[in-house]
Every structure is written in C-alpha cells, then in structure tokens.
Amino acid sequence: MTLPLFGMGRREVGPGAVHLPGWLDADRQRRLADACLRWAAGPVPARHTLLPGGHRMSARTVCLGWHWQPYRYSRTADDVNGEPVAPLPDWLAEWGRAALAESYRQPSDDYRPDTALINFYDADARMGMHQDSDEKAREPVVSFSLGDSCLFRFGNTENRSRPYTDLTLASGDVFVFGGESRLAYHGVVRVEPGSSPDPALPAGRINITLRATGLG
Ligand SMILES: O=C(O)CCC(=O)C(=O)O
C-alpha cells in the first residue's frame, strides 16, 4: 500500500461492510470532485438513467471503464450517445485498493476494479433500495462520497425492507461492501442540502463506486 491513511475511525456495519469516515482528506476530495466534473462533461455526458419501467433516476450518472445501463455493462454508452466511456484511471483504482486494505485490514493488491459509476445528486435526488448485481465478479464495491452528506440505508441480502442500518455518508467517507454483504440492498434515502464541509467542492453530492465487472 502506497497511500498515507487519513482514517478517523472504522465501523463494521455488517459482515464485509465497513464505513471509514473522513478517509479522503480535503485535497483528495477536491481532486476527485474536479475529475468527476470533467468526466460528467464527456465523452459521455452524465445522464438521468432511464429504467425499463419508464422511470428516470433522479441522480445523474456517468461511468468509467465500462458503461452501466440497466442491467448490463458495455464499452460504449449505447443508451446515451454511443461513445466509448473514459478509462478508469490507475490512481483511482489505487485509492480503491488502499481504502479496501484499510477497511478489511488485509492486503488488497489483487483488487482490480474496472468500472466506476459516478452519481451526482442534487438536493432532491435519491436512490431506491437495490442490489449491485450486474457484475459477474463478486469483488467488493468501494464507494467514495463527496460534497453534501446523505442518509444512506444499508440493508440485508433478502429484500428491500428491514433489517437495515441507516448511516450518514459525509464528504470524504469510504463505504465498502463485499463478502457476505456484497449483494445487500442499499439506497440513498435523502441528501442533506448545504451540509458540504468545503465550498470549493461542487454543489450537491457526488458518489463514486468502484467495482469489478468480471468482464474481459
Ligand atoms: O450514492 C451512493 O452512496 C450509492 C450509489 C449506489 O448505490 C450505486 O451507484 O449503485
């Protein structure tokens, strides 16, 4: 592991589910947020994903490495503009490995995320309870949060309802879910407008999830 650690605590929310509050320092938060704004501008613009039922997601999403559309991954953004998505940079995968190593307190050198989903939430956006199950691999998901805090609901692997744990994900926080929690239902209940600690960050909330698709 090459990155210095900025952890201010560690909480196990379930088996394989770990919250590291404030893991990214202010500089890394700004660097990642700036990169997210660039990725949102193209080659594939961030969009409100259209779900098969006709509903549009309230968060806007842009992807790196592989493009996600309900409910599969492709190299080109076929439901947006057909362009190949931007690559997932090595530095971001390395942040993912470092966050995972601290979360699980074990080496994570073989963690190779190949996609990132970047979600932009304005004050009214949310995300319903769902599983991240379109990946063929079952490597952990590593999530970074920036800007406004949210109320995050982390549930069970059986259904969308209780038991679940509600927690605040604030700017700089890491949340990892893998192992027995990899297919746990989870969602964003609400964003807390104006809760960002840093006026240099973009308005609203940004969440980045690193994943391994298991695709070639
Ligand atoms: O915004 C978050 O914290 C979670 C995002 C999420 O669950 C997803 O992109 O699948």
Ligand SMILES: [Fe+2]
């Ligand atoms: Fe998710």
